[in-house]
Amino acid sequence: MSNHLKNLKLKIWRQSGPTEKGHFEEYVMPEISDEASFLEMLDVLNEGLIGENKLPVVFDHDCREGICGTCSLMINGQAHGPERSTATCQLHMRKFKSGDEIVIEPWRAAAFPIIKDLMVDRSAFDRIIESGGFISANTGGAPDANLIPIPKSVADAAMDSAECIGCGACVAACPNGAANLFTAAKISHLNLLPQGQAERYKRTEAMVETMDEYFGSCTNHGECEAACPKEISIDVIALMNKDYRKSKLKNRKEISRS
Amino acid sequence: MTITLNSKIPAGSINDKWNNYKEDAKLVAPGNKRKFKVIVVGSGLAGASAAATMAELGYQVDVFTFHDSPRRAHSIAAQGGINAAKNYQGDGDSVHRLFYDTIKGGDFRAREANVHRLAEVSVNIIDQMVAQGVPFAREYGGMLDNRSFGGAQVSRTFYARGQTGQQLLLGAYQQLARQIGLGNVRMFNRTELVDVVTIEGRCAGIVTRDLVNGEVVSHSAHAVVMATGGYGNVFFLSTNAMACNVTAAWRAHRKGATFANPCYTQIHPTCIPQSDPTQSKLTLMSESLRNDGRVWVPQNPDETRPASQVPEAERDYILERLYPSYGNLAPRDISSRAAKRSVDSGRGVGPLKNGVYLDFSDAINRLGKDVVEERYGNLFEMYERIAGENPYDMPMRIYPASHYTMGGLWVDYELMTNIPGLYAAGEANFSDHGANRLGASALMQGLADGYFVLPYTIGNYLAPMLNKPIPGTDHPAFKEAELAAQARYQGYVDIKGTRSPDYFHREVGRIIWDYCGMERTQQGLEKALSELPALYEEFQKDLRVTGDAESMNQTLEKAGRVDDFFQLGMLMCRDALEREESCGGHFRAEYQTEEGEALRDDEKFAHVAAWEWTGDSTKSIRHKEELNFEAIHLATRSYK
Numbered sequence: 001m002s003n004h005l006k007n008l009k010l011k012i013w014r015q016s017g018p019t020e021k022g023h024f025e026e027y028v029m030p031e032i033s034d035e036a037s038f039l040e041m042l043d044v045l046n047e048g049l050i051g052e053n054k055l056p057v058v059f060d061h062d063c064r065e066g067i068c069g070t071c072s073l074m075i076n077g078q079a080h081g082p083e084r085s086t087a088t089c090q091l092h093m094r095k096f097k098s099g100d101e102i103v104i105e106p107w108r109a110a111a112f113p114i115i116k117d118l119m120v121d122r123s124a125f126d127r128i129i130e131s132g133g134f135i136s137a138n139t140g141g142a143p144d145a146n147l148i149p150i151p152k153s154v155a156d157a158a159m160d161s162a163e164c165i166g167c168g169a170c171v172a173a174c175p176n177g178a179a180n181l182f183t184a185a186k187i188s189h190l191n192l193l194p195q196g197q198a199e200r201y202k203r204t205e206a207m208v209e210t211m212d213e214y215f216g217s218c219t220n221h222g223e224c225e226a227a228c229p230k231e232i233s234i235d236v237i238a239l240m241n242k243d244y245r246k247s248k249l250k251n252r253k254e255i256s257r258s
Numbered sequence: 259m260t261i262t263l264n265s266k267i268p269a270g271s272i273n274d275k276w277n278n279y280k281e282d283a284k285l286v287a288p289g290n291k292r293k294f295k296v297i298v299v300g301s302g303l304a305g306a307s308a309a310a311t312m313a314e315l316g317y318q319v320d321v322f323t324f325h326d327s328p329r330r331a332h333s334i335a336a337q338g339g340i341n342a343a344k345n346y347q348g349d350g351d352s353v354h355r356l357f358y359d360t361i362k363g364g365d366f367r368a369r370e371a372n373v374h375r376l377a378e379v380s381v382n383i384i385d386q387m388v389a390q391g392v393p394f395a396r397e398y399g400g401m402l403d404n405r406s407f408g409g410a411q412v413s414r415t416f417y418a419r420g421q422t423g424q425q426l427l428l429g430a431y432q433q434l435a436r437q438i439g440l441g442n443v444r445m446f447n448r449t450e451l452v453d454v455v456t457i458e459g460r461c462a463g464i465v466t467r468d469l470v471n472g473e474v475v476s477h478s479a480h481a482v483v484m485a486t487g488g489y490g491n492v493f494f495l496s497t498n499a500m501a502c503n504v505t506a507a508w509r510a511h512r513k514g515a516t517f518a519n520p521c522y523t524q525i526h527p528t529c530i531p532q533s534d535p536t537q538s539k540l541t542l543m544s545e546s547l548r549n550d551g552r553v554w555v556p557q558n559p560d561e562t563r564p565a566s567q568v569p570e571a572e573r574d575y576i577l578e579r580l581y582p583s584y585g586n587l588a589p590r591d592i593s594s595r596a597a598k599r600s601v602d603s604g605r606g607v608g609p610l611k612n613g614v615y616l617d618f619s620d621a622i623n624r625l626g627k628d629v630v631e632e633r634y635g636n637l638f639e640m641y642e643r644i645a646g647e648n649p650y651d652m653p654m655r656i657y658p659a660s661h662y663t664m665g666g667l668w669v670d671y672e673l674m675t676n677i678p679g680l681y682a683a684g685e686a687n688f689s690d691h692g693a694n695r696l697g698a699s700a701l702m703q704g705l706a707d708g709y710f711v712l713p714y715t716i717g718n719y720l721a722p723m724l725n726k727p728i729p730g731t732d733h734p735a736f737k738e739a740e741l742a743a744q745a746r747y748q749g750y751v752d753i754k755g756t757r758s759p760d761y762f763h764r765e766v767g768r769i770i771w772d773y774c775g776m777e778r779t780q781q782g783l784e785k786a787l788s789e790l791p792a793l794y795e796e797f798q799k800d801l802r803v804t805g806d807a808e809s810m811n812q813t814l815e816k817a818g819r820v821d822d823f824f825q826l827g828m829l830m831c832r833d834a835l836e837r838e839e840s841c842g843g844h845f846r847a848e849y850q851t852e853e854g855e856a857l858r859d860d861e862k863f864a865h866v867a868a869w870e871w872t873g874d875s876t877k878s879i880r881h882k883e884e885l886n887f888e889a890i891h892l893a894t895r896s897y898k
Contacts, residue, residue, distance in 0.1 A: 017809070035534040037644075043538055043760070050758040050813060055805050058812055060326060063499040064539050066640065067424055068330045083643075090643050115470060116810045123447065126327050130439035134432035135391045139311040139709050142382070142389035146346060149400025159393040159418060162425060166329055195391050 003034045005093055009101040010045065012057055015114050022114070024103075034094040038081065039064060039071065041093055042104075058117040066090040066229060069165030072172070073118055074105040079169035079227040087167060087229040107172035111179070111214045122168050124214040125182060132206035133186040135195050148194050161189035163230040170224035170232075176216035181224035183211045184240035185232050191243055201247035208244050261516060261870050263883045266670040267371040272357075272889040276375040279671070280714055284721035291316030294720050297464055297479040299451050299506050301328030303423075303430055303701060304684025305485030307708030310433035313442035315713060320477060321434070321443055322466055324450040324501060324815075329431045332487060332499040333684075333704060336423025337544035337637065338407065339415035340387075340701040342380040347404050351412040353377045358890060360699060363409040363589055364664070364692020365842035365858065366892050367522070369866070369885060371671055372689045379710040380702050384416055386709060390429045394418050407697040408545055409589040409897070415698045420544055420637045426701055430708070450815065451506040452743040454482065454513045454680065455736055457729045461680035465739045467747065469815060472808040474743050476731035480720055481679045483712060484510055485704075488663035488685040490523065492823045492830065493775070494767025496660035497529055497542040503819040504826050507667050507686050515675040516868035516881060518688035519665035520826065521834035524695055524843045525776050526661030527593035530644055530654075531613040540659040541644055543616070544637055545697040548586045550621035550630065551654070553577050553597070555614050559604035565615055565653045576600055576614070584897040591694045591843045591856075592897060594658035598776050599854070601657065613655035622650065658776060662700060664691040664843065665833075668868040668883070672715035673707060676868075679719060683707035688866070693842025747807045750817040755800030759816040762797045763823065766790070770827050774834050779847045783835040787828065791876060794824045828875040836880060839863045860892050 008029040015022030032041050039061050046056035062070040066087040073088045075081035081091045096102065104118065112120040162185075170181035187204055190196035196203070218237060225234040268279040286294065294317050298309040301323040313319045325331060343356040357377040361368055384402070388394065394416050395403040404413040418425040437443040446466065452474065453465040463478035489504035490496040511517045528543045554573045561568060576596045581588040588596075597614045606612050622630050627650060631638070638649045645655065667675050667682035669689050674681050684704040691699065729735070773779075773786035797820070805811045840849040840856035841863070849857040866883040 033534045033536060035646075036536045037538070040534075040536045040538050044536055046813075047758055047760060050802060050804055053802075053804055056813055058810055062325070062330055062501050063332060063335045065335050065499075065541050066643075067421065068332070068334050068499060070326065070330050085639075086643060090640070092643070092646070094646060119810065122326060126329075126435065126438075126445075129329075129432060129435040132439075134436040135389065136436060137386070137389040137433075138314045139307075139386060139433075139713065140382075142385040145344070145384045145388040145394075146401050150396055151400050152396045152398050155393050155396040158391075159425075162393050162418075162428065163421065165424075166327070189393065190391050193391050193393065195389055 004031050005034055005096060006031050006098040008032065008096065011101065011103045013105045014057070014117055016116065018113055018115060032093055034092070036093045037064065037089060038075070038091040038093065039089050058119050060119050061089055064089040067165060069167035072107050072120065072167055074108060074172060076103050079107070079173040080229055085229055085231045087165070107168050109171045109177040111171065111177060112168060125166055125168065125179070127214065128179065128183055128207055128210050129186065131210035132199070132203040133190070135190060136199060150194060154192055158189050158192045161185045161192070161232060161236055164232055165230060167229065169227040169229060171215065173223040173227035174216065175221055175223065176219060178218045179211050179215040180218040180237045180240070181228065181232060181234065183207050184236040187243065188236040188239045191239070200243065201250065204240065204243040205247045208240065261676060261881050263516070263668065263676060263868055263881055264670060265369060265883060266672060268671065272370060272374050275371050276378055283714060283718040286717045286721050286724065288316055290724055292318060293724065294318065295320065295479040296716065297322070297477060297482045298485060299464065299483065300331065300485035300487060300686070301325070301431070301434065302331035302333035302485060302487060302684060303427055303704030304708040305331070305483070306427070306430035306434040307705050308483055308485060308683055308712045309443055310430065310437050311709055311713045312716065313437035319437070319443045320446065320479070322446045322449050322451060324448060324469060326447055328434055328445065329428060331427060332502055333427040333701070334424045335499065336701055337420045337542065338546040339405065339417035339422045339698040340383065340426060341407065341414050341696070341698040342384045342416060342702065343377055343414060344381055344384060346402055347413045349412045351414050355412065356380060356414065359410050360690070360696060361692065361890055362895055363696035364694050365856065365895050366692065366864070366887070367841050367885065368690055368692030370887055370889055374889070375711065376690050376703060376706050379706045382710055383702060383705045387426060387429050390433060392418065392425045392429045405546060406549055406587060408548065408587045408593070409696040417546065420546070420634065423701060426705065430705070451486070451509060452818070453739040454510045455739050456513050456677055457733060457735050460678040462729050462733070463731065463736065465736065465743050467743065470810050472747070472811070474740050476736035476740055478729060478731050478736070480723055480728055481681065481716055483681045483683055484667060484686050485683045485708065486686045488666065489826055490660045490663050492767065492827050493660040493771050494764050495532065495537065495540050495771070497526060497540050500539060503822065505819050505822045507682070508822040508826055510667060510675065510677070510680060512871050513677065514871070515677050515680060516668040516870055517665070517829065518668035518866050518868045519833065520830040520869070521774065521837060521844050522664035522693045522842060523660060524590055524662040524664060525594045525658040527590055527597055527658050528616060528656045529659035530641065531608060531610065531657040533610070541640070542661060543641060543654060543656060545590070547616060547634060547637060550633065551586065551616040551618050552620060553586055553593070553614055553616055555600045555605040555607060565607070565617065566619070581897045588897045589694060589696060591845070594776060595845060597658055608655040613657040615653035616656045617653035618649060619653070662695055664688065664693060664695055668866065672718065673712055674715070674719065681712060681716065683712055693844055747814060747818065750801060750803045750814055751807050753799065753801045753803070755802045757800050757802055759801065759803070759813060759820045762793070762801065763816070763820045765793055766820070766823055766827050769793070770830065774831050777845050777847050778834050780835065783831050786831045787835070787876060790824065790828050790831065797821070797824060825875045829869055829878055832876065832878065833867055833869065837863060837867065864892070
């Protein structure tokens with residue numbers, strides 16, 4: 001049967017709007033089952049706040065299975081909390097002890113402005129994908145799926161990168177607020193596949209340059225890899241940099257014009 | 259409003275219908291497409307693929323999602339795979355077989371013509387997704403790998419580890435993102451549909467609420483597509499994401515769209531059992547696990563030894579015993595009921611005795627741990643994270659949970675509801691899965707509707723409207739709907755009662771699960787229909803929403819959704835009560851064979867029940883669309 005944690009001290013960031021001044025508010029959670037997930041603990045807190053006629057804590061969440069990438073909390077200074085390769089929604093209270101103080105903050109990054117409390121706006125990620133994170137393949141007329149064999153190792157490597165859930169933990173964990181891991185994961189997913197070759201250099205240039213518009217620069221701290229719930233390897237950043245450099249050296253845009 | 263349910267099934271033999279339709283459908287010339295505005299609500303597989311394709315064709319498309327990004331839609335959580343009749347394995351698959359399996363899996367309660375078209379276009383989906391860069395699993399030679407799923411005797415399921423839904427959704431999202439980047443699609447994030455507007459009998463647009471600032475706005479269009487998912491969260495505990503809701507479909511229903519077969523809900527057999535009363539949702543373990551996992555319970559209800567110490571002779575491999583030819587891959591409804599009976603008979607396992615084992619020890623011995631890890635590694639990790647037990651050493655514990663809803667907005671062959679100009683696609687419509695959906699068929703249907711059906715059928719409706727004006731958002735009908743929506747949301751805030759929306763959601767969910775869940779009886783359904791209105795009245799008097807309607811307020815969002823779940827829940831119970839037979843996911847205890855299997859009544863119930871809103875969902879009017887089977891014979895569904 002489940003055990004219960006007692007007297008958790010929660011320090012939660014409250015901010016009523018994007019331009020309002022925020023502050024930490026302290027709450028005590030008298031008792032919670034260790035079978036509860038971290039977000040279920042917040043659900044219990046919020047039910048209590050509604051009971052006291054107060055405003056519940058706003059936070060983003062949806063699938064609670066670690067795949068949609070909606071949840072996003074800094075827990076005791078770590079993006080998605082203390083458990084390795086685990087999104088906040090999959091973190092369970094059995095990772096904590098009675099009497100613990102837990103500090104809960106939103107993602108901290110200039111490119112992710114706060115909407116309210118723990119909720120931030122990550123639409124800059126969408127801008128990066130819109131600029132080139134796709135293979136241009138209009139519906140209809142695709143050749144048979146087995147026409148181009150893809151070696152298993154290539155398909156697996158592409159899949160390793162494609163697992164990115166777009167949560168933004170990499171940006172939140174980065175001291176520079178860089179989005180290199182996110183951008184490079186998508187670039188390497190598509191650039192590794194035979195179907196992605198036609199737009200390989202155009203894609204890389206467009207995505208990197210859009211990324212630079214919104215986010216800080218990478219200085220190889222490696223915090224992103226450590227925070228990534230999907231354990232995407234920092235190696236993808238090297239792949240991105242290589243392709244970006246190539247695209248510039250080859251000056252493909254010039255060649256295509258001549 | 260008089261309701262006519264014309265399914266518009268094209269003429270010809272089942273193999274020719276879709277081709278015949280496409281050849282006869284009216285076209286909009288490329289240069290004229292930009293004169294038409296189409297609204298797509300929802301950005302999951304069906305919505306994103308429809309929006310991207312229509313934008314490629316040249317239509318002006320507006321897409322709405324309540325998520326912070328279209329990439330979050332719940333299609334992303336599908337694990338196991340997507341079916342397609344490619345016959346890459348040379349194991350005897352064909353379009354006809356996929357068609358037949360889907361009809362049979364749905365217990366002969368789906369519309370033949372739609373299902374056949376689904377099977378036909380399934381092969382195009384795989385081609386399309388590979389061209390987009392979806393990294394499906396491959397064999398060493400570079401060819402696509404397949405696995406087997408419930409209700410099929412061939413391997414036709416394509417997959418990307420245990421994250422097929424994620425990869426397909428990201429594929430469709432990327433195509434959508436491309437169109438947004440090109441300026442062909444306008445994307446509205448964190449925006450929820452709150453009403454559908456009809457003017458002179460056709461759908462004229464929608465009214466939305468901006469979740470960040472509460473602003474209520476109208477949008478007019480030539481056509482509207484609802485790709486808004488299913489209503490499984492009516493049970494409160496389900497495998498659906500927290501925000502999944504019926505509001506968009508329900509608002510369309512209240513404006514005259516009939517709602518078909520609401521009682522057809524799927525209970526998925528392999529979910530992690532509830533462990534605690536604070537639990538907010540249940541997590542699915544992919545059906546693909548049943549390829550290698552064996553389902554069993556101890557013979558002895560008082561068994562206390564750990565699973566590994568229970569000798570073979572004292573185990574009951576329930577599915578292998580009851581359904582030898584399909585074994586652990588019996589369809590979902592059948593497997594769920596077998597698990598329920600085992601738990602009801604006191605042989606459940608785990609601390610709360612609320613599950614059955616799914617055991618991989620044979621597969622680990624046969625294939626080695628590495629192969630099992632390669633196939634299911636991420637699912638095993640997910641299980642361990644949630645249940646705190648390692649499935650390589652101890653069998654998983656699983657139990658059925660609400661997972662998918664086959665019922666939904668009634669649509670014709672063109673995926674149009676009975677309101678001209680209003681379409682429904684993906685899980686939001688009712689059309690392809692009958693009374694039970696087979697595994698790996700939801701992804702197939704969502705993408706079929708969005709990529710390969712709607713882009714053809716919508717032109718047939720739009721073509722005659724060329725250069726004819728449509729009502730703008732200054733039309734009084736829009737203003738009226740905006741005021742009603744504002745009043746509705748302000749109303750929730752103004753009740754100032756004592757109970758939160760979650761409290762009421764749990765209570766509705768409990769009633770629906772107890773009386774309209776895996777097993778239903780006349781008595782139980784009548785009880786639910788007397789309890790629900792009383793609870794609904796309490797909701798209307800005692801709801802508490804703190805904060806206001808003019809800013810980000812998640813409690814208020816929830817209140818609106820729970821309100822609609824109440825109304826839908828009552829209709830579900832009505833539908834279940836009136837359908838005096840058992841079929842697929844709808845199991846009425848009064849109608850079963852001596853062996854406890856579903857007993858259909860084809861004489862009286864080989865039809866779709868499509869409900870018309872009258873202002874009170876306990877008084878909705880039931881309409882029928884007869885199902886005519888021409889290509890196949892109605893048979894008793896047997897998986898023995």
